[in-house]
Amino acid sequence: MKEKIKVNLEKENKSLKPFIRWAGGKQKLINEIFSNLDLNNIDRFFEPFLGGASFFLKSDFKHSFLSDLNPNLINCYEQIKNDPQSIFNELTEFKTPVTDSMYYDIRDEFNRHSGDQTLEQAVRFIFLNRTSFNGIYRVNKSGKYNVPFGKANPAFSSLDHLKDVSQKLQSATLSFDYYDSIEDFTQQGDLIYLDPPYPKLSDTAYFNHYTLDKFDQNSQEDLANFAKIQSDKGCKVVISNADLEDIRSMYKDWEIIECSAYRFISCKKERIKVKELIIKNF
Ligand SMILES: C[S@@+](CC[C@H](N)C(=O)[O-])C[C@H]1O[C@@H](n2cnc3c(N)ncnc32)[C@H](O)[C@@H]1O
Numbered sequence: 001m002k003e004k005i006k007v008n009l010e011k012e013n014k015s016l017k018p019f020i021r022w023a024g025g026k027q028k029l030i031n032e033i034f035s036n037l038d039l040n041n042i043d044r045f046f047e048p049f050l051g052g053a054s055f056f057l058k059s060d061f062k063h064s065f066l067s068d069l070n071p072n073l074i075n076c077y078e079q080i081k082n083d084p085q086s087i088f089n090e091l092t093e094f095k096t097p098v099t100d101s102m103y104y105d106i107r108d109e110f111n112r113h114s115g116d117q118t119l120e121q122a123v124r125f126i127f128l129n130r131t132s133f134n135g136i137y138r139v140n141k142s143g144k145y146n147v148p149f150g151k152a153n154p155a156f157s158s159l160d161h162l163k164d165v166s167q168k169l170q171s172a173t174l175s176f177d178y179y180d181s182i183e184d185f186t187q188q189g190d191l192i193y194l195d196p197p198y199p200k201l202s203d204t205a206y207f208n209h210y211t212l213d214k215f216d217q218n219s220q221e222d223l224a225n226f227a228k229i230q231s232d233k234g235c236k237v238v239i240s241n242a243d244l245e246d247i248r249s250m251y252k253d254w255e256i257i258e259c260s261a262y263r264f265i266s267c268k269k270e271r272i273k274v275k276e277l278i279i280k281n282f
Contacts, residue, residue, distance in 0.1 A: 014168070015058045016057040016058070016161070016164050016165055016168060017057065018052035018053055018054055018057060019080070019126070019157040019161060019162060019165055020052050020076070020126065020129045020130075020135070021052070021129055021130070021134070021135025021136075022051040022052030022135070023134075023135070023136045023137070024197065024198060024263075025051055025052040025054055026054040026055065026240060027054045028261050028262065029054075029240075029259055029261050030054045030055065030058050032278075033238070033278055036257050036278055036280070037238060037280065037282075038282070039059070039191070042061060042189065042190070042191045042236065043189070043190075044061065044062065044065070044191070045059060045061040045063070045065070045191045045192075045193070046064075046065045046182050046186060046190060046191070046192045046193070047065070047067075047192075047195075048066075048067045048068070048181075048182050048194070049068060049179055049194060049195045049197075050066045050068040050077070051073070051195065053077070055195070056172070057165065061171070061191070063171055063172070064171060064172040064173070065172070065175075065182060065185065066173070066174050066175075067174065067176060067177050067179070067181070067182065068176060069177070070137065070176065071117075071176040072110075072114060072115065072121060072145075073125070073137070073176075074174050074175065075116070075117045075118070075121055075122055076122040076125045076126060077169060077172075078117065078122075078174050079119045079121075079122035080162055080165055080166050080169065081169035081170065081172070081174070083119060083166075084159070084162035084163045084165070084166040085163075086119055087119065087122060087123060087126070087162060088156075088157075088162050091123060091126060091127065091156045092156070094154075096152065096154070097152035097153055098152050098153070098154065100149040103128075103131055103132075103149040106127055106128060107145060107147075109124060110124040110125065110128055111144045111145055114143070114145070127154070130151065130154035131149065131152070131154045132147040132148070132149065132151070133147055133148045133149065133150030133151075134147075134150060135150075179196070179223070179226070180222075183226070183229070186230055186235050187233075187235070188233060188234030188235065189235070190235045191236045191237075191238070192227075192230055192235050192236070192238070193238050193239075193240075194223065194227060194237065194238070194239045195239075195240040196215055196219070196220070196223055196239075196241065197214075197215035198242040199215075199217065199247065217246070220241075220246070220247065220250065221250065223239075224250040224251060227239055227251075231281045236280075236281065236282045237280065237282075238279070238280045239251070239254075239277075239278075239279040239280070240276060240277070240278060240279075241277050241279060242274070242275075242276060242277070243258060243274075243275035243276055247277065247279075248277070251277075251279045254279045254280065254281055255279070256277055256278075257277065257278040257279075257280070258275060258276075259276050259277070259278060260273050260274065260275050260276065261276055262274075
């Protein structure tokens with residue numbers, strides 16, 4: 001009997017939290033987003049602005065297609081999918097408190113190996129994510145990760161957490177690419193969650209330096225066209241975005257729901273409450 005219960009628990013698809021800190025991450029909003037969606041009878045899920053994967057980690061679809069433009073991020077998911085135990089072992093090897101010279105050595109190493117699809121690079125990625133200033137991922141003009149040191153006593157995920165994430169990833173396909181590369185793979189009835197970098201509210205608010213390509217006003221318009229094409233094809237589409245007039249008018253034929261989240265804004269020390277939108281066609 002005990003054995004049976006154990007097997008059932010192992011099979012249960014848990015709702016999980018992200019194992020990385022990610023600017024614009026939807027962890028704090030995810031319950032509100034889910035409470036506004038009917039996710040029954042959906043087999044295939046696409047999340048092409050993956051980041052911290054808040055949506056995927058809470059969900060339970062038969063198959064998920066996860067992608068992002070950041071190859072180091074995608075490598076991290078790939079390595080956790082394959083070998084969470086080794087990732088955990090390597091992370092626990094780091095001496096704490098972390099010093100700034102140790103941080104900058106690992107940052108240099110990370111930049112030398114940028115794009116490598118290896119376990120070592122995934123470990124460096126998680127280390128930097130947990131010890132950098134505010135956990136943001138920002139690159140300079142030559143594509144080098146340039147976030148300064150921030151946290152001497154990082155909290156890494158537990159082994160159980162990494163194993164749970166790994167198990168959930170077994171039903172996922174990972175790739176690094178532009179979001180619109182999924183265009184020809186989606187089919188009627190699929191769910192697509194789009195969570196792009198947000199437009200600037202001002203010169204300092206919101207964050208859109210994840211990759212070398214900044215997501216500007218034209219990119220937002222292209223994304224709105226992409227969402228419409230997918231919607232016309234019969235896909236279920238949900239979009240997160242900032243509560244701005246421009247964004248509202250791009251999606252004027254869609255259902256728009258307001259929500260609010262505490263976000264770190266670079267000109268302020270504390271997190272402030274900003275309004276966001278959930279935009280959907282079902
Ligand atoms: C707002 S974050 C996603 C946050 C995620 N939903 C979460 O909860 O953590 C946006 C993501 O889009 C990625 N990105 C930026 N431009 C992209 C593009 N053109 N195609 C695909 N991904 C892109 C960034 O690397 C970043 O991870």
